[in-house]
Amino acid sequence: MSQRAASVRGITLADAWRSFRTAIGLGWAVEANWSDPFLFVVYTVAKPLAAALILVVMFDVITGGQGTEFLQFLIVGSALWNVVFGVMGGLVQSILEDRERYRMLKYIVVTPSGLFPFLLGRSLARVIVSFVAVALTLFVGVAFLGVELRPNLVYLAPATLLGILAVISLGIFMAGWCLQLRQEAWHYPEAIAGAIYLISGAIFPIDILPSFLHPIAYGSPTTWWLEASRRGLLGHGSPGAMGTLSDGAVMLFLAISTAIAIPIGLAAFAWFMKRARQAGLLDMVTGS
Amino acid sequence: MSGYRGTPATNAREAAEWSTGRVLWSNLRAVIGRAYPRVIGLTREPSWIFFEIALPFLAVSAFVFVYRALDAPEEFIGFVVLGGAVTSFWLNVVWMMAAQFYWEKDQGNLELYFTAPMHLMSILAGMAIGGLVMTSSRALAVIGIGSILYGVTYSIDQPFLLAGVFLLTMIPLYGMGMLFASLFLLWGREAYHLAELLQEPIYFLGGVNFPLVALPGAVVGVVMATLPLGVGLDAMRQLAFAGSGVEGVLPVGVEIAILAAMGVIFLVGARVALRYLEHLARREGRLTLKWQ
Numbered sequence: 416m417s418q419r420a421a422s423v424r425g426i427t428l429a430d431a432w433r434s435f436r437t438a439i440g441l442g443w444a445v446e447a448n449w450s451d452p453f454l455f456v457v458y459t460v461a462k463p464l465a466a467a468l469i470l471v472v473m474f475d476v477i478t479g480g481q482g483t484e485f486l487q488f489l490i491v492g493s494a495l496w497n498v499v500f501g502v503m504g505g506l507v508q509s510i511l512e513d514r515e516r517y518r519m520l521k522y523i524v525v526t527p528s529g530l531f532p533f534l535l536g537r538s539l540a541r542v543i544v545s546f547v548a549v550a551l552t553l554f555v556g557v558a559f560l561g562v563e564l565r566p567n568l569v570y571l572a573p574a575t576l577l578g579i580l581a582v583i584s585l586g587i588f589m590a591g592w593c594l595q596l597r598q599e600a601w602h603y604p605e606a607i608a609g610a611i612y613l614i615s616g617a618i619f620p621i622d623i624l625p626s627f628l629h630p631i632a633y634g635s636p637t638t639w640w641l642e643a644s645r646r647g648l649l650g651h652g653s654p655g656a657m658g659t660l661s662d663g664a665v666m667l668f669l670a671i672s673t674a675i676a677i678p679i680g681l682a683a684f685a686w687f688m689k690r691a692r693q694a695g696l697l698d699m700v701t702g703s
Numbered sequence: 704m705s706g707y708r709g710t711p712a713t714n715a716r717e718a719a720e721w722s723t724g725r726v727l728w729s730n731l732r733a734v735i736g737r738a739y740p741r742v743i744g745l746t747r748e749p750s751w752i753f754f755e756i757a758l759p760f761l762a763v764s765a766f767v768f769v770y771r772a773l774d775a776p777e778e779f780i781g782f783v784v785l786g787g788a789v790t791s792f793w794l795n796v797v798w799m800m801a802a803q804f805y806w807e808k809d810q811g812n813l814e815l816y817f818t819a820p821m822h823l824m825s826i827l828a829g830m831a832i833g834g835l836v837m838t839s840s841r842a843l844a845v846i847g848i849g850s851i852l853y854g855v856t857y858s859i860d861q862p863f864l865l866a867g868v869f870l871l872t873m874i875p876l877y878g879m880g881m882l883f884a885s886l887f888l889l890w891g892r893e894a895y896h897l898a899e900l901l902q903e904p905i906y907f908l909g910g911v912n913f914p915l916v917a918l919p920g921a922v923v924g925v926v927m928a929t930l931p932l933g934v935g936l937d938a939m940r941q942l943a944f945a946g947s948g949v950e951g952v953l954p955v956g957v958e959i960a961i962l963a964a965m966g967v968i969f970l971v972g973a974r975v976a977l978r979y980l981e982h983l984a985r986r987e988g989r990l991t992l993k994w995q
Contacts, residue, residue, distance in 0.1 A: 458896045465903040469912055470769065476917045477773040485773070516809075602754045609761035618765060619772040654772075 426527045434528035438536025442509065446540040463548035464555060467493040470618055471560060487562050488653055491645050492617040494552035499582050499637060500608050501545020505538030506586035507593050507604040513537070514594070514697065521698040530688065534590065535583075553648075564648055570662060571647025574669060578640030581673040584680030585611075585637075591687030594696055611637050620655035636672035643669050714981060719820035730825040737829025741799075741837045755791060755841040760848060763787030766912045767853050778947040779913075781857065782940060784849035786911035788842040789936050792876060793909075795838040797901045800830055800880025805887050805894040813888075817984050823977045827884060831877035858946030865942040868955070871962045872935025878969030879931060885976035889983070909933035914940070915952050923952055931965050934958050 447455050470489045478485075514520040524530050556562035589607060593600040614621070614628055615637040624632060632638050642657050643665050652658035652665070691697050712718035721729070745752070766783045807813045816826055849855065859865055887894045906912065908922065909932040915923055926933040938958040941951040951958070 454896060454900075458900050461900060461904045462902070465907040469903070469907045472907070472917050473766070473769060473913050474773065476913050477770065477775045477779070489769075602758065606754060606757055606761070609758060609765075613761055613765050613768075619768040623768045623772050 430528050431532040434526070435532040435536040438533040439539050442505075442537040442540040443543075445512070446544065459544050459547055460551060463494070463497050463552050467552045467555070483561050483563075484651075485654060486560060487556070487649055488620075488645065489618055490552065490556035490560060490562050491648055492641055494549045494556070495641055495644055496612060496617045497545040497548040497552070498542070498579065499585075499611065500604075501541045501548070502538070502579070502582045503586040503589055503604045503608050505541030505545075506534060506583075506590040507600070508541070509534060509537040510590045511593060511600055515700055518698070518700070524688075524692075524697055531684075534587075538586070562649075565650035567647050567650065570666070571644065574640065574643035574647050574666065577669050577673045578636070578644065581636035581640060581669075581676045584673075584676040586680075587684045588680040591684040591691075594687055594691045595694075611635060614638070615641055616653060616657060617641060620653050621657060622655040633668075634672065636669060636676050639665060639669035639672055714985070715818055715820040716822065721820070729821050733819075733821040733825035734829040734832065737826050738833035738836070739829075741830070741833025745837055745840060752841070752844075755794075755838070756844045756848070759787045759791050759794070759841070759845050762790070763845060763849050767849075776947075777854070777856065778944050778949060780853050781850075781855040781944055782914065782949075783912050784846060784853065784855050785940060785943060786906075786936060787849060788845045789872075789932065789939070790906065790911055791838050791842045791845060792835075792873065793905065793932050794902075795834045796876055796880035797883075797898050799834050800827070800877060801883030801887050801901070802894050802898045803830055804884045805891075808888065817981065823981065824881070824974060827881040827973065827977070830884075831880065834880075835873055835877065857943050859943055860945045861942060864955070865939060868935065868938045868942060868959060868962070871959060871966070872931055872939070875931035875962055875965035875969045876935070878966055878973055881973035882969055882976055885973065885980045888980060905930070905932065909936060911936065914950065916950055927952060927958075927961060931962060931969075934961050934965070938962070 467490060470493055471486065474486050474489060510520065513523065520530075523533050526533075553562070553564070557564055585607075586604075589604055593603050596603065612618075614624065614632040615635055616632065617637075621629065621632040621638065638657075642653055642660075643662075646652050646662055646665060652660070657665075716726070719726075763783055763786075766787075767780050770779045770783065804813060807816070816823060850857075887897060890897060908918075908926050909915070909930055910918065910926075911932075915926065915933055915937045918926070935958075937951050937953075938955050940949055941955050953961075
């Protein structure tokens with residue numbers, strides 16, 4: 416018998432789609448249905464808004480409300496970052512919850528459709544919630560803080576698609592990596608997302624970073640995704656050196672960095688899964 | 704002589720016919736026993752050190768760079784570093800105090816606590832003392848690294864008063880954690896969401912990254928009445944950056960009085976909530992059920 420359940424004869428794209436769809440329902444039930452609806456709405460709304468408001472007050476204390484260009488930069492960066500946390504957190508939490516808490520991961524892995532479509536569907540609820548947070552933060556920015564959106568959909572749509580693919584690749588890499596860890600795996604998405612937050616120019620121009628971090632910042636697809644999204648939403652780029660690049664160059668760098676991130680993420684996940692099977696990590700409970 | 708009575712009792716403490724000395728000793732051992740894994744964890748689990756220093760430090764660094772991008776006065780960098788250190792304690796209170804009983808329930812320890820002949824407050828006190836020791840090392844690391852890396856200059860005229868305010872802040876902060884431990888258990892499956900909810904919104908309301916006076920007056924009033932993190936941080940900033948002309952919400956003396964009052968209120972509240980919880984656990988028998 417083959418080691419990989421996915422190689423069972425008769426498994427089709429339709430089967431994977433069915434697994435993906437079922438996992439979406441399960442993910443949503445775990446995320447939302449088990450919570451008090453009021454608490455869930457408050458949780459969904461309050462966390463991203465508070466994160467954005469911290470930056471708004473910091474900006475206001477120093478500038479007295481002058482220089483709205485930087486405020487727009489802050490609001491859009493803070494809003495979009497919810498997607499990175501949502502995708503990375505969603506993928507990693509899903510895989511860890513199913514291994515550690517519900518202890519279903521081993522059963523899912525041995526089903527013919529395999530883990531990959533299930534994992535994507537299972538984490539989708541958090542991703543959807545993160546998009547709600549993006550929309551809400553942008554709405555508050557426009558309605559109350561004077562953010563002027565000038566959306567360029569022709570530019571924004573491919574930027575969003577490429578950016579999300581890049582972030583999913585990072586999330587898949589993290590999910591596979593976290594399967595290998597003995598303890599503290601729950602903290603990794605937050606730590607890695609926090610590190611990427613720092614180097615991606617999410618809330619300050621990357622020129623401010625120490626120069627030894629610049630190559631890492633320019634190599635990260637999230638940097639280019641944020642820059643492209645700012646241009647697609649606001650009609651202009653970030654303050655600093657990044658803002659001097661042409662729209663085409665930003666999109667090109669986003670496409671290149673995403674094209675590198677996707678195969679790396681997929682290959683790493685496949686390797687991590689193979690190692691998890693061999694080392695018996697799929698039903699490991701760390702008690703963390 | 705001591706032993707267990709054969710007559711019905713409402714709890715394990717009542718069932719144990721122990722002398723006062725033995726009761727005190729048992730509770731003290733419970734405090735030490737629950738604090739022990741957190742203190743010893745400092746050396747046994749090095750990955751904790753990385754995460755508990757790295758996570759607040761990453762956030763501190765991001766906010767420091769925002770202030771640098773805005774050409775803010777240097778004392779604001781110090782505000783952020785100090786706020787980041789205090790954030791370590793808040794995270795410890797939320798995840799390792801408030802949510803702890805919920806995790807203990809999932810791991811099967813909670814029913815052992817209910818059936819042991821010692822007070823649950825001893826368990827919570829042990830968690831608080833252990834957490835305080837554990838987190839102090841992280842907070843000191845954040846302050847040390849942040850101060851050196853970002854060149855923070857402190858202006859401390861009254862170091863003993865600053866140390867006293869810090870310790871006084873910890874009492875209501877961990878008292879709040881003790882109170883939340885019972886409430887989280889009652890609220891059940893939302894524990895994770897609640898813990899998440901008590902992060903960014905509290906950082907905003909507590910003025911972790913900016914002076915609290917920058918918030919609207921009504922919001923500041925609510926914070927001063929309910930949130931020891933905000934009150935303590937405001938007092939500590941006034942004392943740590945005395946020469947920078949930093950403006951506090953209230954004079955330090957008044958904030959000390961508020962913290963003392965909060966300490967009493969939260970500890971009494973935690974005691975009452977625990978008594979109710981214990982009553983419910985015995986009457987309904989479902990508080991120890993997993994995934995509820």
